[in-house]
Amino acid sequence: MTKNKITLLATLAIALAVGPVTAPAIAKDKAAAAKTAVVVDAPPAGKGQVVFFRPGSMMGMALGCNVRENGALIGGLGNGKYFIQAFEPGKHVFTTHSETTDTLNMEIESGETYYVKCGIGMGVVAGRPNIAPSDKATFDEKSAKLKLKTVDQLEKERAKDAAKK
């Protein structure tokens, strides 16, 4: 038996074992992902909240995505991480900085949950973190694979950042 025939048989065996990937199978996977989506609780009374998330990606995976407001660190988003932060209702300006500063203006209303996604774009020297408005559907699709950054972790991170200044 030639090497090519062995390869062909091996491929067929794997295909038979795994079975055909059909559209309903893909839909089933998506449904399963939606079932395991993270459930975000309502914000505290009188406040709104933002779910900051960064889907896992090979692009710029070593880079951080530090989200700030008025220079103060809200939290850093590593690859595949998310955190939830409550805010007073009103206008808020979030920034993330690397080669350039990316700004996101938001108006937060009490009782509402907002979603902000961090992605890493291409820069001249290094990747450029970009924070952009997103939605629940996008978060739900990714959330099962994301890891929560706890309040304790965020507080430690903020204290460390404040000490640097």
Next chain:
Amino acid sequence: MCAWLLAMSAMAFGQESTQSVSSQETAPDTAEADNAITLPAMHPVSIEITEALNSKTSKIGQMFAIRLRAPITLDGKVIIPAGATGQGEVIHAARARAAGKAGELIIAARYLDYEGTKLPLRSLKYGADMTGDNNSGAAIVASAAISSALALFITGGQVDIPAGMPATAKLSQDVRIIPSGPITKEEGKP
């Protein structure tokens, strides 16, 4: 001392408010006052954005026109007919850039104007259609599950909101309305 002054001013304010309410209570009843209806905060409204908006050309703080798409109803009665106009505001606009940064646009509904009464709005959601029987709390919850609290439109390139785009919002506070004409029943309601 400061706290005392604050307490005194709070008391004075309280008295003023009480007087204001009681003067309303003791005012002679008029036909208008009898007809007054209070639309509760968070009451859903169906609107449309009557101006085209774009992530490249829209500016933060820019006001744009909105219009009441379906009548505001309460207990099966039309309180405010469709067509009332109002304004929204661009909260965030960023054009698409090289290196994969998509256009971004966040807008908010501010108010509708009905015969001189401003109806303050909040919780704008893009694209939800609440005409006829769909204008219910359930439809609002369903739309909340689909989109986020703001109207967010993001594509690979620029974001375009065409004129006439439907959206939903909610009243941000109780609004007292004195209808100018007879109140009609909502179409299709007994």
